Amino acid sequence: MTAHTLSSTAERAYWLGRYLERSETTARLIAVHANLLMDLPKRIPLGWRPLVEITGNLTLFGELFGEVTERTVCRFLINDPRHSGSLLSSLSWARENARTLRGIIPKHAFEYVNEMHLEARDGLSEPLSRSRRFEGLSRIGEHVQRIDGFMSANMMHDAHWRFLRIGQFIERADMTTRVIDVATGSAWQSATGLEVFADIQWRSVLRSLYAQHSYNTSVGEPITQGPVIHFLLNHRGLPRSVAYGLNSVRNSLRGLPRNELPMRAVNRMLRQLGQTAVQGLGGAELSAYLDQCQIGLSEIHDAVRQTYFDFRPRQRRASGAGPARTTRTG
Amino acid sequence: MSIDWREYRTDRFWDELITPKGRPRPGAANLCRVLGKLTDAELEERKTAAALAIRAMGITFTVYTGEGSGSIDREWPFDIVPRLIQKREWDAISAGLVQRVKALNRFIDDLYHKQTILKDGVLPAEYIRNSREFRPECIGIDPPHGVWSHVCGSDLVRDHEGTTYVLEDNLRVPSGVSYMLENREVMKRVFPELFEEYMIHPVDDYPDQLAACLRSLTTVRSPQIAVLTPGIYNSAYFEHAYLANAMSAQLVQGSDLVVGRDDRVYMRTIEGLVPVDVIYRRIDDLYMDPEVFIPDSMLGVPGLMRAWRAGNVALANAPGCGVADDKVIYTYVPEIIRYYLGEEPLLPNVPSYRCVDPTEREYVLDNLDKLVVKPANESGGYGMLIGPKATRQERSQFAREIQANPRNYMAQPMLLLSTAPTLVDRHAEARHVDLRPFILSGSSTYVTTGGLTRVALRKGSTVVNSSQGGGSKDTWVVDAE
Structure with missing residues (x-):
């Protein structure tokens, strides 16, 4: 009898990957942004x-807060139970998915996820x-790295593993595009439009994606919008670039059955990425x-799903999957 | 203090290891000598080794905490002093179990077909009509080999005179067998030297035997077998996962399965729909198929009964088998054995009095202070009278009810459950035990070697459930020394 991979457990592995990644990037973003605000002069109302x-x-x-302050935003992003995209929501969904994958992911991996959730809830x-x-936020990064490393080293690199990676890299690519989008959006641009602060802003973007050192050593150009965006979207060696994420998704899909539809979606996007000269793009x-x-x-997500x-034939979502992130409104 | 067998007190109970004179029973001498020689530090070391093995092996059971999704996994409470059973004695018990389960399966099959046992007046027909576990949906179905209860876990107890009785037959979804298997693994790690000295009959062929039993329920050459679990919050989830893994079967929940228009069962996998041939279901009948039973059951698979009735999937245990797992039916098992097999029962029931019989009713009414009275159609200990612990008022209340409605009651004497030495701090004390062997029925029959010994860890208690202070012991079936 050959072992089959159930759709339900594959889906939970996929969401475990997504929520782990989302937890880490959310924590990192908040920490880096707070840091950036400290570097900007008071008269620049970035907020x-x-x-x-x-x-x-x-x-x-x-609806929940109205007023944008450090306190309300941090509450919203870190621990507001009403916000399904808050860090603690992501952590508890990661935990729930890990818990329902007992017997599929290593026992210690669940324990580590659990520990991270408990520590964040209290801390x-x-x-x-x-x-x-x-x-507290930097501990999240450490925890996720430990879980990631542990699973990579000790879990069977089977179909479940592939789904975990697909979830992780889709989420990662998604977050990278969001960060660039916001950094080039109106709020940041009007606030930091002054030339002298532009490099502070892009350095902060690189830092939030753990990419500053890589940029310095592999690009060798001053930190400005064009080369940074190109680096973050297209560099095949940067683990958080969109191109790297897509290649990883493609590699994971290669070992899965019936992969035509998702594979087409990945290839389409990779082609698009290769054909666009992002350095030259501006504004709209x-x-x-x-x-x-x-x-x-x-x-790609839809094709995988x-x-x-x-x-x-009959639908009822696996309860552990949790809500997907709402589509962007801004 | 290390273990000093001269100080071990068996009181008025039968002890499984030690005679009333403080001597080891036949077969137990080596074990008692080895245990008696251990120093305090060594005993502590073995205890720690067992606890570590249990943690490392991830042997847990789930306890509901009651709040929200609240359930926690606890490590399995385990006592390192094994319980011994002589091979010769076990063979006799084993034969009795086979006989019993064979008759019970014939009985269930008869109830869903011609009901000859009712027509012949051996059993009053209204007992079946009133049974909560009788499923009219099963009438006329022919499961393979005429077997309905493929996995049966019977609870055995021994009284103060040393007689082994069947206390109840768990014919529906009995659990505990994984702990029997894990207990042996733990003991091998903790007392390897004893396994060299003794001929201890192995237990570890159970998963293979279960897989063979399940395979015998289909004609498909290499069938897809699935273990259907209610999910991780079920107290026996550990066992469901354990058995699926040990049998290389697929562990599934209801939502993983779907019944097609062709009345076949499929599981949803990343390769697409994969047909399932045999389902070892660990959920109750009533939750199995919302099309037929509880309509809002989230655990079941709509159409499962359709597929089963069409003969496209085998279900173990078969739906409706619980009809023979009922307190009043239990009192008829000796008659059931005689009726279907023409044999005398090899294993006795706990003596039971049916209040419907005038002579037996009179005895019950005269001896209410010594008896346990159980209502026919209740379960879970609900509505019971424990005579020796009841007040005079409660007893006379029960007497009136028995007289008004004698068919609704049966009574049993209070059993003095046997004991086995159990480690308390660093010496051995007598604690009450029972035994749950597992009987597999398919194209052939198999009985576990021994079974799961459960022990009430609290002094004087007879409650062996792990959720209420119960633990377990490894059970050794041994050849005489």
Whole structure:
């Protein structure tokens, strides 16, 4: 009897990958943004709004808080239970998916995910001082790296593993495009439009994607919009670039059955990426292009879902999958 | 203090290891000598080794905490002093179990076909009519080999005189067998030297035997077998995952399965729909198919009964088999054995009095202070009278009810359950035990070697459930020394 991979467990592995990645990037974004604000002079009114924009949940934020302050934004992004995209929501969905994958992922991997969730729940609860917040957020990154490394080294690299990776890299590529989109969007541009602060802004973007050192060593150009965007979208050696993510998704898909539909979606997007000279794009063109990228990613997601998870005649979503991120409004 | 067998007290109970005079029973001498020689530190070391093995092997059971999704996994409570059964004695018990399960399967098959046993007046027809476990949906179905209860876990107890009785037959979805298997693994790690000295009959062929039993339920050459679990919050989830893994079967939940228009069962995999031939279901009948039973069951598979009735999938255990797993039916098992097999029962029931019989009713009414009275159609200990612990008022209340409605009651004497030495701190104390062997029925029959010994860890208690302070022991079927 050959072992089959159930659609339900494949789907949970996929979402585990997505939520782990989302937790890490959310934590990193908040920490880096807070850091950026400290470097900008007071008269530049950048504020906390761009972070809410990145999550695509401006409307919900408006309903819940109205006023954009450090406190409301951090609460919204870190531990508001009403916000399905908050860090703690992501962590608890990661935990739930890991828990329902017992017997499929290594036992310790679940324990690590669980530990991370518990630590964040206690350590990132309000009231939160800036230094405690910073400490708590950087711990998330450490936790996710540990889980990631442990699974990579100890889990069977079977179909479940492939789905985990696909989820992880789709999420990662998605986050990279969101960060670029917001950095080139109106809020940042009007706030930091002054030449002298542009490099601070792009350095911050690179840092939020763990890419500053890589940029310096492999690009060798000054930190400005064109080369940074090109680097983050197209560099095949940068683990957080969109091209790298797509290649990883493609590699994982290669070992899966019936992969034609998702493979086509990935190849289409890779082609598009290769054909566009992003350095030259500005303003509206760039924004439209980034929207294209996000549509491409959500087409890959849909192709994976339709092919492997939701082909059932009868529907009821696996309860552990949790909500997908709402489509961007901004 | 290390273990000093001279100080071990068996009281008025039968002890599984030690005679009333403080001597090891036949076969137990080596074990008692080895245990008695261990120093405090060594005993502590073995205990720690067992606890570590249990943690490392991930042997857990799930306890509901009651709040929200609240359930936690606890490590399995395990006592390192094994319970011994002589091979000769076990062979006799085993033969009795085979006989019993064979008759019960014939009985269930008869109830869903001609009902000759009712027509012949051996059993009152209204007992079946009133049975909550009788499923009219199963009438006329012919499961392979005429077997309905493929996995049966019977609870055995021994009284103060040393007689082994069947306390109940769990014919529906009995659990515990994975702990029997894991207990043996733990003991091999903790007392390897004893396995060299003894001829301890192995238990580890159970998953293969179960897989063979399930395969015998289909004509498909290499069938796809699935273990259907209610999911991770079920208290026996560990076992479902364990058995699926040990049999290389697929562990599935209801939502993973779908019944097609062709009345076949499929599982949804990343390769597409894959046909399933045999389902070892670990969910209750009533949750199995919302088309037929509880309509809003989230655990089941719509159309599963259709597929089963069409003979396209084998279900173990078959739906409706619980009809023979009922307190009043239990009192008829000796008659059931005589009726279908023409044999005398090899294993006794706990003596039971049916209140419907005038002579037996009179005895029950005269001895209410010594008896346990159980209602016919209740389960889970609900509506019971425990005579020796009840007040005079409660007893006379029950007496009136028995007289008004004698068919609804049966009574049993209070059993003095046997004990086995159990480690308490660093010495051995007597604790009550029972035994659950598992009987597999397909094209052939198999009985586990021994079974799962459960032990009430609290002094004087007879509650062996793991959720209520119960633990377990490895059970050794041994050849005489």
